[in-house]
Amino acid sequence: MNGRLSVAIVGAGLMGHGIGQVFARAGHRVVLTDPAPDVLAQAIPRVEQNLRAEGVDAAGVVCNLSTQPDLRKAVSGADLVIEAAPEKLELKHRIFTEVAAAAPSHAVLASNTSVIPITRIGEPLDADARGRLVGTHWWNPPHLIPLVEVVRSEYTRMDVFEQTFAWLAAVGKAPVKVHRDVTGFIGNRLQHALWREAIALVAGGVCDAEAIDTVVKNSFGLRMPVLGPMENADLVGLELTRDVHRVLFPDLHEDKAPSPLLDRLIAQGHGGMRSGQGLRPWTPAAADEVRRALATHLIRMLESRAAGR
The missing domain is CATH 1.10.1040.10 (N-(1-d-carboxylethyl)-l-norvaline Dehydrogenase; domain 2)
Incomplete structure (x- = not known):
C-alpha cells in the first residue's frame, strides 16, 4: 500500500467500528461518522474493548481514529469511503448521493452491503461516481473474520476494483474478487x-x-x-x-x-x-x-x- 490512507466509515455501529479498527490498526487515518449520537459515542470504546480482548495495546490504534457527526465533513478528505449502514436500498441511495457530492473526486466509494447488488446501489450516481463504486462485503465481526468480498458492478472501473483488493490485502484481510454482481455475492x-x-x-x-x-x-x-x-x-x-x-x-x-x-x-x-x-x-x-x-x-x-x- 502506497502511503497512509484517509478512510471514512459511514455507519459506526455493528460493522462500521470494526472495519475502522482494521484500517486504524494498520496505521491509516480513520474517521467514523453516524447519524445516531449514542452509536458514534460508543464506537471508539467498542474498538478499545475489541483490542483488549485480543491482547492488543489500544493506544497505538485509537490514536488513528476520530469521530465526526457531520457526514460531509467526515468524507471531505477521504481516499476511501466505506458505507456500513442498514440494508435499506433507499438509505444507501441517499448516503452515496451525499458522499459522491462531498468526497474528493479520486475517492473510492465502497458499500458493505451483504446482499444488495452494487449496480442497484449506484443507480442515482453519475457515471464518474458509478465507476468509483465497488462492493466490499465484510463479515461479522469484521476485525476478526479475514474474508472481504470485493464486488465489481457493471460500471466499476477495473483500476478501482484492483486497488480496493490491494488495499484490503495490505491491511491483512483475505479478499476475494467477485467478477459478476449477483445478489448475495458468494458467501x-x-x-x-x-x-x-x-x-x-x-x-x-x-x-x-x-x-x-x-x-x-x-x-x-x-x-x-x-x-x-x-x-x-x-x-x-x-x-x-x-x-x-x-x-x-x-x-x-x-x-x-x-x-x-x-x-x-x-x-x-x-x-x-x-x-x-x-x-x-x-x-x-x-x-x-x-x-x-x-x-x-x-x-x-x-x-x-x-x-x-
Missing part, C-alpha cells in the same frame, strides 16, 4: 442455501434445531477451515460427487420464499437470542456464552494462522 449465497435446507428439515419434522447445529459442528464443519467444498469434491472424486447429486438433488428444497416456520416464530415474538427464543431457546447467559466462545475461537484461529506463517 451469503452459500450460507443461506445451507440455512434454507436446515430450516426445512426442522419444519418438516426430520429433526430439531439443536440436532442441526450438532451435525454441522461435529461433522463437515470441523473440516471446513482446511477443506473447502471444491477441495472436498475433488478429494472424494467428481464421479462420486455426481452420483450423490443424482440421488440427493431431486429431494432438496428449492423454496423461493422464506420458510413459513420463520413467520410463525416471529409472530409469536420468538425473534432469536435477544427475545430468549428463536429456532432454539436462549437464556441471556447462554447467548452471552455463544458470543464469548465465538470471539475466543476466532482470536485463537487468527493467532494460530499468524504463528504458522
Whole structure:
C-alpha cells in the first residue's frame, strides 16, 4: 500500500467500528461518522474493548481514529469511503448521493452491503461516481473474520476494483474478487442455501434445531477451515460427487420464499437470542456464552494462522 490512507466509515455501529479498527490498526487515518449520537459515542470504546480482548495495546490504534457527526465533513478528505449502514436500498441511495457530492473526486466509494447488488446501489450516481463504486462485503465481526468480498458492478472501473483488493490485502484481510454482481455475492449465497435446507428439515419434522447445529459442528464443519467444498469434491472424486447429486438433488428444497416456520416464530415474538427464543431457546447467559466462545475461537484461529506463517 502506497502511503497512509484517509478512510471514512459511514455507519459506526455493528460493522462500521470494526472495519475502522482494521484500517486504524494498520496505521491509516480513520474517521467514523453516524447519524445516531449514542452509536458514534460508543464506537471508539467498542474498538478499545475489541483490542483488549485480543491482547492488543489500544493506544497505538485509537490514536488513528476520530469521530465526526457531520457526514460531509467526515468524507471531505477521504481516499476511501466505506458505507456500513442498514440494508435499506433507499438509505444507501441517499448516503452515496451525499458522499459522491462531498468526497474528493479520486475517492473510492465502497458499500458493505451483504446482499444488495452494487449496480442497484449506484443507480442515482453519475457515471464518474458509478465507476468509483465497488462492493466490499465484510463479515461479522469484521476485525476478526479475514474474508472481504470485493464486488465489481457493471460500471466499476477495473483500476478501482484492483486497488480496493490491494488495499484490503495490505491491511491483512483475505479478499476475494467477485467478477459478476449477483445478489448475495458468494458467501451469503452459500450460507443461506445451507440455512434454507436446515430450516426445512426442522419444519418438516426430520429433526430439531439443536440436532442441526450438532451435525454441522461435529461433522463437515470441523473440516471446513482446511477443506473447502471444491477441495472436498475433488478429494472424494467428481464421479462420486455426481452420483450423490443424482440421488440427493431431486429431494432438496428449492423454496423461493422464506420458510413459513420463520413467520410463525416471529409472530409469536420468538425473534432469536435477544427475545430468549428463536429456532432454539436462549437464556441471556447462554447467548452471552455463544458470543464469548465465538470471539475466543476466532482470536485463537487468527493467532494460530499468524504463528504458522
